[in-house]
Amino acid sequence: MKIFVNNVLAVAIIIAGIVSGGRASAQTDLDAIMMNKKQFCQGVTYDYSSWDHYWEGTFKRDNENLGTVSTQALMYMPNYGITNNLNVMASVPYVWTKASEGTLHGLEGFQDVSVFVKWRPLVKSFGKNQFSLFAIGGFSTPLSDYVIEFIPMSIGLGSTNVIARGMIDYRRGNFTATGSAAYIGRSNVKLDKDAYYDTELHLTDEVDMPNQTLYQLRTGYRGKYLIAEALLTKVTTLGGYDITKNNGQLYPNLRMNSTTVGASVKYTLKSFTNISVTAGGNYTIAGRNVGQSTMFNAGAFYVFYVGKKAKS
Amino acid sequence: MKKNIFTYLLTLVVALWVITACNKSIEGRTDNISFLSPSNIDLNAGSWKLILLSRPDSFLVAPPAATNAPGYIGELNEIKGLQQNLTPDQIDNIKYWTAGAVLRWNETMRQLVAKYNLAPYQNEDGTYPFPSSANPFNYPQFPFANPPYAARAYAYVAAAQYDALVACWYFKKLYNRAAPYKTDSTINAHSGHIAKTDLPSYPSEDAVLAGVTAELMKLFFPTEIGFVEQKAADEKASSLASGKNTRSDWTAGEALGRQIATVFAARGRTDKAGAAIGTPAIWAQMEQDCVTKGEIPWISQESPKRPPQLPLFGKVKTFLFDSATLVNEVRPGAPPATSSQQFKDETAEVRYYTEHVTRDRMKMIDFWADGVATPTPPGHWNDIAAEDFLTQNFSEVRWARNMALLNMAMMDAAIACWDAKYVYFNPRPSQVDPDIKTLTGLPNFPSYISGHSTFSAAAATILGHLLPSRATAYNSMAQEAEMSRLYGGIHYRSDIEVGYTVGQKVGGYAVKRATIDGAE
Numbered sequence: 001m002k003i004f005v006n007n008v009l010a011v012a013i014i015i016a017g018i019v020s021g022g023r024a025s026a027q028t029d030l031d032a033i034m035m036n037k038k039q040f041c042q043g044v045t046y047d048y049s050s051w052d053h054y055w056e057g058t059f060k061r062d063n064e065n066l067g068t069v070s071t072q073a074l075m076y077m078p079n080y081g082i083t084n085n086l087n088v089m090a091s092v093p094y095v096w097t098k099a100s101e102g103t104l105h106g107l108e109g110f111q112d113v114s115v116f117v118k119w120r121p122l123v124k125s126f127g128k129n130q131f132s133l134f135a136i137g138g139f140s141t142p143l144s145d146y147v148i149e150f151i152p153m154s155i156g157l158g159s160t161n162v163i164a165r166g167m168i169d170y171r172r173g174n175f176t177a178t179g180s181a182a183y184i185g186r187s188n189v190k191l192d193k194d195a196y197y198d199t200e201l202h203l204t205d206e207v208d209m210p211n212q213t214l215y216q217l218r219t220g221y222r223g224k225y226l227i228a229e230a231l232l233t234k235v236t237t238l239g240g241y242d243i244t245k246n247n248g249q250l251y252p253n254l255r256m257n258s259t260t261v262g263a264s265v266k267y268t269l270k271s272f273t274n275i276s277v278t279a280g281g282n283y284t285i286a287g288r289n290v291g292q293s294t295m296f297n298a299g300a301f302y303v304f305y306v307g308k309k310a311k312s
Numbered sequence: 313m314k315k316n317i318f319t320y321l322l323t324l325v326v327a328l329w330v331i332t333a334c335n336k337s338i339e340g341r342t343d344n345i346s347f348l349s350p351s352n353i354d355l356n357a358g359s360w361k362l363i364l365l366s367r368p369d370s371f372l373v374a375p376p377a378a379t380n381a382p383g384y385i386g387e388l389n390e391i392k393g394l395q396q397n398l399t400p401d402q403i404d405n406i407k408y409w410t411a412g413a414v415l416r417w418n419e420t421m422r423q424l425v426a427k428y429n430l431a432p433y434q435n436e437d438g439t440y441p442f443p444s445s446a447n448p449f450n451y452p453q454f455p456f457a458n459p460p461y462a463a464r465a466y467a468y469v470a471a472a473q474y475d476a477l478v479a480c481w482y483f484k485k486l487y488n489r490a491a492p493y494k495t496d497s498t499i500n501a502h503s504g505h506i507a508k509t510d511l512p513s514y515p516s517e518d519a520v521l522a523g524v525t526a527e528l529m530k531l532f533f534p535t536e537i538g539f540v541e542q543k544a545a546d547e548k549a550s551s552l553a554s555g556k557n558t559r560s561d562w563t564a565g566e567a568l569g570r571q572i573a574t575v576f577a578a579r580g581r582t583d584k585a586g587a588a589i590g591t592p593a594i595w596a597q598m599e600q601d602c603v604t605k606g607e608i609p610w611i612s613q614e615s616p617k618r619p620p621q622l623p624l625f626g627k628v629k630t631f632l633f634d635s636a637t638l639v640n641e642v643r644p645g646a647p648p649a650t651s652s653q654q655f656k657d658e659t660a661e662v663r664y665y666t667e668h669v670t671r672d673r674m675k676m677i678d679f680w681a682d683g684v685a686t687p688t689p690p691g692h693w694n695d696i697a698a699e700d701f702l703t704q705n706f707s708e709v710r711w712a713r714n715m716a717l718l719n720m721a722m723m724d725a726a727i728a729c730w731d732a733k734y735v736y737f738n739p740r741p742s743q744v745d746p747d748i749k750t751l752t753g754l755p756n757f758p759s760y761i762s763g764h765s766t767f768s769a770a771a772a773t774i775l776g777h778l779l780p781s782r783a784t785a786y787n788s789m790a791q792e793a794e795m796s797r798l799y800g801g802i803h804y805r806s807d808i809e810v811g812y813t814v815g816q817k818v819g820g821y822a823v824k825r826a827t828i829d830g831a832e
Binding site: 061064065101102103104105106107145147149150188191192193194195196197200201202203204206207208244245246247248249 | 687748
């Protein structure tokens with residue numbers, strides 16, 4: 001039942017079901033927005049996610065011994081345009097967890113750093129219709145040796161991940177629709193325990209992490225200053241196990257699935273276009289072995305050119 | 313640029329392949345160990361001191377057929393038939409069991425405990441249902457294999473396995489029928505996954521273990537009878553196909569094991585564990601007794617409030633000493649009064665550790681958590697013991713003897729610990745100081761004395777006697793296990809220190825038995 005995650009990728013993992021998709025449109029690995037060549041963008045976002053119900057396998061319940069489990073994350077996100085069609089971006093989150101009821105202690109720490117490369121090999125126009133194709137690759141890995149077997153208070157799941165995503169973007173005037181599909185390969189992780197039971201007893205500290213897929217559809221308005229989109233995101237874990245009834249000892253190889261809906265907005269100041277602010281929200285409408293989280297985020301970004309503005 | 317992009321894409325694909333496709337399968341520590349090869353077959357183990365049986369021949373085993381009798385020749389031919397065209401799965405099964413049947417049944421027990429170590433989910437009205445041995449398939453599943461239940465199950469199975477193997481060794485020596493691989497060189501040539509010893513094969517020790525364990529599971533894990541019988545069948549297949557036993561070795565051994573199990577099952581049905589849950593009136597009386605003494609009583613911090621875990625487990629019949637000894641010799645004195653300065657200081661110490669979390673302490677807390685859905689602390693010590701026993705080349709009967717000593721000590725430790733918990737009904741640190749947040753699950757029973765400390769000290773004491781070269785290591789493991797409970801915010805220092813003393817005392821009774829049981 002954990003939760004947050006770093007922006008983009010790991011997000012998919014969290015049992016709380018937060019998804020990066022909920023994050024504002026700020027040139028992430030999940031949207032179709034590109035930085036121009038030599039443009040550098042950096043910003044800070046804050047995320048708050050919470051849930052008071054969760055799915056134990058497919059059984060939805062609350063838990064008075066947890067109350068509301070919340071996760072906060074403060075994240076630094078740099079992004080750079082190598083070319084107009086090739087961007088590289090990263091994120092570094094610091095995460096806190098807390099349960100409002102019961103006796104469990106919250107945890108905090110640096111979670112997973114992620115780095116993505118976003119490539120737009122193709123832009124085609126047919127009259128007023130414009131299609132763009134993207135290929136995105138990413139990598140994330142824990143920044144600290146945080147505890148992964150104290151779910152839902154753990155700040156992350158501990159795996160090193162590689163992500164490959166294909167994305168297609170359609171634009172007609174200010175209307176846009178973007179669809180993406182990603183495959184997330186996750187490395188095995190190591191527990192502090194040297195034996196654990198999921199569906200059988202394993203006499204090792206090593207846990208086989210099932211891989212995941214992440215699909216997202218987003219659509220809305222994309223203007224010069226304002227971007228506003230609705231999001232539908234589906235994360236599926238390709239394997240893993242279900243939480244058994246009233247089981248409080250959970251391991252990172254859970255079958256964590258979630259479907260979330262949300263919205264995100266980005267606004268660039270007209271008077272000072274270097275600065276933009278973002279906000280978003282996301283809500284879990286279906287899940288398995290995750291919390292039914294509601295997530296909000298807000299961020300501020302500053303963009304400038306490194307050296308001379310490239311002629312394009 | 314294009315070229316770079318393709319390089320990048322290629323790198324990505326390779327990285328993805330490395331992380332996902334590349335051998336993600338995990339290997340357990342005992343998955344690929346070699347066959348058990350005893351340095352001493354302990355041929356005279358039939359004379360070792362029994363636990364419940366009065367004599368090794370309390371249950372008779374008929375004399376076997378001679379090795380040149382036609383029936384026996386037929387049994388050898390059966391083995392030769394089985395050894396033709398063994399599949400990889402069949403060979404894996406042989407390897408699994410020939411690594412040690414006491415070990416494999418112990419691992420199976422640990423898995424079942426972990427599977428069943430889950431507290432019931434509450435009813436709609438905020439009360440809790442209780443597992444029922446009469447309706448084991450109804451929710452909540454039976455049993456709730458919490459630490460006392462688990463300690464008792466491990467002990468009964470281990471003690472029964474020991475008595476059954478002593479009886480088995482008695483008849484082995486008496487009848488002295490050589491193993492199939494000794495009798496027939498063709499079988500010998502095809503049994504590459506077993507140690508070929510001079511131990512007589514009738515009755516089969518593997519079969520005795522399968523029979524005694526499967527039979528006892530009807531008492532301890534009644535919903536797993538099918539699973540356990542399948543394990544027994546797998547063990548039988550291994551025993552025959554490996555050339556270790558003939559069918560008559562097996563049949564005699566299994567029958568002996570099942571008969572001996574009934575003696576232990578009968579004790580188990582009358583050892584008062586069935587009444588350990590108590591009644592609401594008894595729970596209220598325990599709380600009231602504590603208040604009468606002027607102390608703050610323990611209150612469940614679960615929500616909804618859960619009844620205390622097995623409050624009458626302290627009344628269960630012990631293995632290594634009698635109930636008068638429990639009360640007069642083993643039971644500790646009272647904890648620091650809840651109004652005392654010492655109590656306040658110890659509470660403050662707990663709070664300090666929960667407010668100053670370090671990664672090293674977290675690792676200890678997690679490693680020794682042994683909470684719900686784990687094999688419990690006794691299971692953890694079985695794991696520790698098993699891995700060390702593997703290096704010792706013990707015979708099966710010595711494995712069983714050592715496991716029985718360990719697990720009887722831990723069951724009696726559970727009884728002594730639960731006795732103290734409910735005699736004193738002492739509150740948890742997080743009850744008296746709600747600002748204390750715990751770094752591991754908070755157990756739903758009184759604080760004094762610490763179960764981890766009692767189990768671990770008892771285990772370290774007997775294991776240190778059995779493997780003196782490891783005594784220092786066991787002691788430091790026990791101390792780490794204990795401290796992890798203080799660091800985790802669920803025990804005071806007194807709980808730990810007194811728990812350690814009580815555990816050592818209980819372990820001492822196991823050592824005493826070990827010195828006179830004829831095996832040393």
